[in-house]
Amino acid sequence: MKKFLVIGNPISHSLSPELHNYWIKQNRIDAIYRKKKINDFELESIILDVKKHIITGVNVTVPFKKTIIPYLDELSEESKITQSVNTIYLQNKKVIGHNTDIEGFENAIKKINFNFENKKVFILGAGGVVPSIIYASIKMGSSEIIISNRTENKALEIKNIFNNIKLVKWGEMPDFDVIINATSLGLNRDDNIILDFSKVGKNKLFYDVIYNPIETNFLKTGKNLGNKHENGKLMFIYQAFSAFRLWHGLEPKINKETIKLLDQ
Numbered sequence: 001m002k003k004f005l006v007i008g009n010p011i012s013h014s015l016s017p018e019l020h021n022y023w024i025k026q027n028r029i030d031a032i033y034r035k036k037k038i039n040d041f042e043l044e045s046i047i048l049d050v051k052k053h054i055i056t057g058v059n060v061t062v063p064f065k066k067t068i069i070p071y072l073d074e075l076s077e078e079s080k081i082t083q084s085v086n087t088i089y090l091q092n093k094k095v096i097g098h099n100t101d102i103e104g105f106e107n108a109i110k111k112i113n114f115n116f117e118n119k120k121v122f123i124l125g126a127g128g129v130v131p132s133i134i135y136a137s138i139k140m141g142s143s144e145i146i147i148s149n150r151t152e153n154k155a156l157e158i159k160n161i162f163n164n165i166k167l168v169k170w171g172e173m174p175d176f177d178v179i180i181n182a183t184s185l186g187l188n189r190d191d192n193i194i195l196d197f198s199k200v201g202k203n204k205l206f207y208d209v210i211y212n213p214i215e216t217n218f219l220k221t222g223k224n225l226g227n228k229h230e231n232g233k234l235m236f237i238y239q240a241f242s243a244f245r246l247w248h249g250l251e252p253k254i255n256k257e258t259i260k261l262l263d264q
């Protein structure tokens with residue numbers, strides 16, 4: 001039986017096992033996908049297990065998407081640029097790190113029929129997922145990417161990777177077509193992002209990477225102002241879809257039932 005893992009810390013909240021085991025069963029694959037809370041010192045032994053065929057594939061989540069990199073033999077182009085790995089597999093005896101968050105975001109945006117071409121994208125936050133969102137936004141043709149983060153230094157680190165992005169101070173509200181919450185504000189139901197949304201206007205896209213709760217206060221604000229709004233559920237499903245396809249060589253089904261698996 002093939003073994004798959006998602007590693008992170010914390011990891012109890014992860015719904016990746018629900019999704020992958022559902023698809024594994026549906027496709028009658030002899031495999032099991034588990035979650036494992038680990039510490040830094042365990043990263044090396046997990047990668048060794050991949051090398052020894054004890055583990056077939058690994059998903060990586062917060063806070064190891066970058067710190068896993070030194071233990072890998074090769075990175076995909078996407079992982080190299082974003083310095084972020086969320087999917088690991090063995091190919092020709094080499095352990096490869098790949099980033100399916102990019103495809104996850106891209107496919108989620110395609111699914112809701114929103115066109116990023118020539119759009120101004122304003123991203124709140126500078127955490128682990130932000131380089132992937134920027135990469136995907138550039139790929140989809142956005143004309144301008146602006147970042148704002150409470151801790152300016154972290155935004156500057158991202159500007160070192162993507163020189164053409166703009167930075168604005170935390171609290172400022174530039175003109176935009178799409179606003180993305182990539183902060184952890186909203187994970188608690190009462191969280192509010194203290195920004196002045198009063199002049200934002202209508203017909204923009206409010207996108208939240210968070211999908212639990214389903215509707216953060218940020219999304220409620222966007223909705224009440226007459227904007228399109230979407231949570232991070234589809235992005236999560238599509239990053240899992242891409243990892244599944246990479247590991248098993250087939251495309252799992254995404255339907256109402258799949259989406260319901262995440263309503264917890």
Ligand code: ATR
Nearest residue numbers: 063125126127128129149150151154182183184185
């Ligand atoms: P990591 O940095 O480990 O990848 P993350 O959960 O992906 O963590 O990112 C958390 C993001 O939420 C960061 O951009 C963080 O801002 P800081 O860099 O200033 O910490 C942002 N964040 C968390 N709490 C916040 C708050 N109360 N106000 C504003 N931003 C907040």
